[in-house]
Amino acid sequence: MKRRPSTMRILLAANIAALGALAVVELSAPALAQAVRARSTYTAAAGRIAGTETHVVYVVDETTQEVLAVQWDPQVKQLKGLGFRSLAVDAADVGRPRSN
DSSP, X not given: OOXXXXXXXXXXXXXXXXXXXXXXXXXXXXXXXSOOOXXXXXXXXXXXXXXXXXXXXXXXXXXXXXXXXXXEETTTTEEEEEEEEEHHHHHHTTTSOOOO
16 A cells, blocks of 8 residues: 655645746846846936927936937827937037037
């Protein structure tokens, strides 16, 4: 007559298997497609477009040094992108004479 394994042994085996699976997942290397990038911080400022009554919000990504200008369009109830600039590129061009 065969003896059935006790409930305690079954639970112990299940816990060991779960612990092994957790160790494999936690100790494995991250996928190569996962880019390592610093978390961005943002600053937003409201303003108007020069010479108009149009309001605009400027959002600056301090990590990548980029600025985005957006405007709310009440007719379609969505944000419209107005423009994008790289502050790093603009700062590098400070010494260059302007034609405008």
